Amino acid sequence: MDTIESVSCIKFVEAGQMAKKYVNIVFEKPGCYAILGYQAKPQRLNLTPARVGFKCFRIGTIMHELLHALGFVHQQSAADRDKYVKILWKNIEPERKHNFKKYKYSEVSDFNVKYDYGSVMHYPEKSFSKNGEPTILPKEPNVTIGQRDRLSEGDILKLNRLYKCKKKNSG
Numbered sequence: 001m002d003t004i005e006s007v008s009c010i011k012f013v014e015a016g017q018m019a020k021k022y023v024n025i026v027f028e029k030p031g032c033y034a035i036l037g038y039q040a041k042p043q044r045l046n047l048t049p050a051r052v053g054f055k056c057f058r059i060g061t062i063m064h065e066l067l068h069a070l071g072f073v074h075q076q077s078a079a080d081r082d083k084y085v086k087i088l089w090k091n092i093e094p095e096r097k098h099n100f101k102k103y104k105y106s107e108v109s110d111f112n113v114k115y116d117y118g119s120v121m122h123y124p125e126k127s128f129s130k131n132g133e134p135t136i137l138p139k140e141p142n143v144t145i146g147q148r149d150r151l152s153e154g155d156i157l158k159l160n161r162l163y164k165c166k167k168k169n170s171g
Contacts, residue, residue: 003059004066007156009165023069032056034068045069060148064120067155071162075115075122076136076145079105084115085145086137096128100135111161116154117143 001012015022023034024042027049034045045065047056055061076085079102087100100123116122117138124146125134138145151159159165 001066003063003151004070004159007151008159009163010070010159023066032061032065034065036068036073037071043069055148058148060120060150063151064148067121067159070159072121072155072158073103073108074099075117075119077101077103077108078110078115079103079108080110080115084117084139086139088133088135088137091129091131091133091135093128093130099123099128109162111158113154113157113161116152117145118147118152119155120148120151121155122146 004010005012015024020042021038021040022042023045025045025047027047028044029046030048032047032055035043045068047062047065049057056065075081076087077100081087081102089097089100092100117140122145123136125136125138126132127135127146129135136145
């Protein structure tokens with residue numbers, strides 16, 4: 001949360017007892033996930049503890065889920081993704097294919113930021129592979145996808161443009 005606050009005008013505050021709309025960080029079900037975008041009710045963000053076998057408590061994974069709650073979709077779901085990556089559907093676990101949905105230009109905005117291989121919102125090459133083979137292949141050689149260390153410059157630009165922040169890196 002501190003990282004997102006430091007690069008944007010977003011401020012996270014503790015929800016009071018009377019709050020009706022907030023992000024509720026829970027540890028209920030297996031996995032790391034968040035409901036996409038603003039909700040008119042309490043919004044669940046689930047982070048399974050590492051001892052159960054998930055890596056939800058890495059800084060990049062937490063930022064990934066917080067960005068979902070703030071309205072970000074996966075980078076590999078961008079409307080223009082086919083110019084930049086190839087999705088290998090035959091290698092994806094059937095129940096996870098929704099994570100690779102391609103949105104239409106009318107559904108999501110790229111905020112005039114180019115496709116970002118380095119986005120914290122991009123999945124790694126073998127995400128949800130059913131056979132150990134790649135599920136996403138970058139079309140550009142020698143790029144790494146799926147980092148969970150930091151927000152990319154593109155992530156910061158999109159965040160600031162989405163929330164109309166007048167801070168550093170807002171473009």
